[in-house]
Amino acid sequence: DIQMTQSPASLSASLGETVTIECRASEDIYNGLAWYQQKPGKSPQLLIYNANSLHTGVPSRFSGSGSGTQYSLKINSLQSEDVASYFCQQYYDYPYTFGAGTKLELK
Amino acid sequence: EVKLVESGGGLVQPGRSLKLSCAASGFSFNDYWMGWVRQAPGKGLEWIGEINQDSSTINYTPSLKDKFTISRDNAQNTLYLQMSKLGSEDTAIYYCARVGQLGWFAYWGQGTLVTVSS
Numbered sequence: 001d002i003q004m005t006q007s008p009a010s011l012s013a014s015l016g017e018t019v020t021i022e023c024r025a026s027e028d029i030y031n032g033l034a035w036y037q038q039k040p041g042k043s044p045q046l047l048i049y050n051a052n053s054l055h056t057g058v059p060s061r062f063s064g065s066g067s068g069t070q071y072s073l074k075i076n077s078l079q080s081e082d083v084a085s086y087f088c089q090q091y092y093d094y095p096y097t098f099g100a101g102t103k104l105e106l107k
Numbered sequence: 108e109v110k111l112v113e114s115g116g117g118l119v120q121p122g123r124s125l126k127l128s129c130a131a132s133g134f135s136f137n138d139y140w141m142g143w144v145r146q147a148p149g150k151g152l153e154w155i156g157e158i159n160q161d162s163s164t165i166n167y168t169p170s171l172k173d174k175f176t177i178s179r180d181n182a183q184n185t186l187y188l189q190m191s192k193l194g195s196e197d198t199a200i201y202y203c204a205r206v207g208q209l210g211w212f213a214y215w216g217q218g219t220l221v222t223v224s225s
Contacts, residue, residue, distance in 0.1 A: 044202070049209075050211075094166050096154040099151070
């Protein structure tokens with residue numbers, strides 16, 4: 001199975017700040033990567049697919065980048081509604097696997 | 108509007124079986140792959156598996172392949188997850204989701220909680 005290592009596990013940032021979350025795959029996943037946001041008590045919501053494509057309706061302050069085994073999610077100008085957990089998922093090879101998540105809080 | 112509504116969760120004794128349903132609306136159900144993901148309390152997400160449009164291809168995570176069965180009824184716009192030999196490790200919120208073009212989950216239901224306990 002492809003292992004997805006996500007960092008950091010938790011993160012505290014101020015409003016307006018830029019935040020970056022990383023995801024490293026145990027092998028090349030050829031941009032087969034998605035990012036999800038999960039607010040407390042809610043289901044996950046897709047943010048990014050194919051490593052850098054923004055899902056419909058997602059604010060443009062969210063962006064994804066990377067290639068090979070290294071990927072990142074960037075949130076520009078952090079808003080209060082961005083407080084959530086974030087998960088990456090690889091869908092290059094079965095079984096699809098998720099990162100352990102990053103919990104983002106406000107400082 | 109895409110809507111996915113899971114049902115069938117609840118308290119179940121260890122070793123028993125349970126079948127979850129996911130009612131889909133707001134899109135052409137038989138045009139999409141569908142999948143299941145679970146999340147143990149306070150934990151991360153675990154991919155369970157997915158099924159293609161005509162049920163001819165079903166993929167599972169290997170550790171659950173002998174316990175869980177994914178199926179669908181396109182006439183009823185409903186996805187199913189049959190779970191057997193349940194143990195405490197299966198306690199989780201179970202989400203159904205519509206699969207995107209290549210395997211990401213574009214839309215999710217609200218989830219249904221399964222608690223395995225005597």
